[in-house]
Amino acid sequence: MIQRVNNAGEAPYLEWEEKGIKVVLYDMDGTLAAHRELKVDEEVKSTLIENRVPEIFPQVAIATDHEKREHVDEFAKMFQEELGFEEVYPVSVGHGFPKKPRRPMAQEVADHFQVEFKEMAVVGDKVPRDYLLAVMMGAGAMALCHEIGEDSHRLRRWRVLAEDAIIRVANLQEIGCYGNGNGSS
Numbered sequence: 001m002i003q004r005v006n007n008a009g010e011a012p013y014l015e016w017e018e019k020g021i022k023v024v025l026y027d028m029d030g031t032l033a034a035h036r037e038l039k040v041d042e043e044v045k046s047t048l049i050e051n052r053v054p055e056i057f058p059q060v061a062i063a064t065d066h067e068k069r070e071h072v073d074e075f076a077k078m079f080q081e082e083l084g085f086e087e088v089y090p091v092s093v094g095h096g097f098p099k100k101p102r103r104p105m106a107q108e109v110a111d112h113f114q115v116e117f118k119e120m121a122v123v124g125d126k127v128p129r130d131y132l133l134a135v136m137m138g139a140g141a142m143a144l145c146h147e148i149g150e151d152s153h154r155l156r157r158w159r160v161l162a163e164d165a166i167i168r169v170a171n172l173q174e175i176g177c178y179g180n181g182n183g184s185s
């Protein structure tokens with residue numbers, strides 16, 4: 001099941017905990033921060049804190065196509081300290097991984113935290129990268145949020161319509177990341 005949420009703080013974290021999710025893998029740009037900004041979005045931050053996400057999931061990861069390792073490491077450190085996570089583990093193109101939706105970044109996170117893909121949830125803002133990554137991993141859950149800072153984009157409503165159609169079909173067909181069980185598809 002893919003869930004559509006307004007921002008990354010609104011994913012159904014308690015539900016995810018109950019179904020055995022152990023690690024949340026976040027996209028960075030458009031999901032936790034405005035595109036290429038070295039600052040956690042204020043609304044996302046307050047929603048995550050309100051929903052006690054750092055208590056429910058003290059260990060999370062950031063997987064991003066950003067090509068500057070220092071930027072990603074700095075952002076992860078900031079995200080960890082400002083939100084009070086126990087650990088935020090960053091992986092990126094800047095760390096030498098291929099772009100999403102290829103699997104190596106997710107594999108690195110799974111190995112680091114010693115979890116299986118089906119014990120991981122993906123939170124991101126892009127169907128071709130984040131949703132497909134979740135599908136390719138066989139992630140246990142996925143939430144697609146609206147891209148931060150793109151409200152005025154004239155193509156936005158068409159993109160949202162297309163995304164909603166993809167979500168609806170994926171959930172109707174029970175394809176996608178939820179419930180395919182073995183985490184290896």
Ligand SMILES: [Mg+2]
Nearest residue numbers: 027029030125
């Ligand atoms: Mg993004």
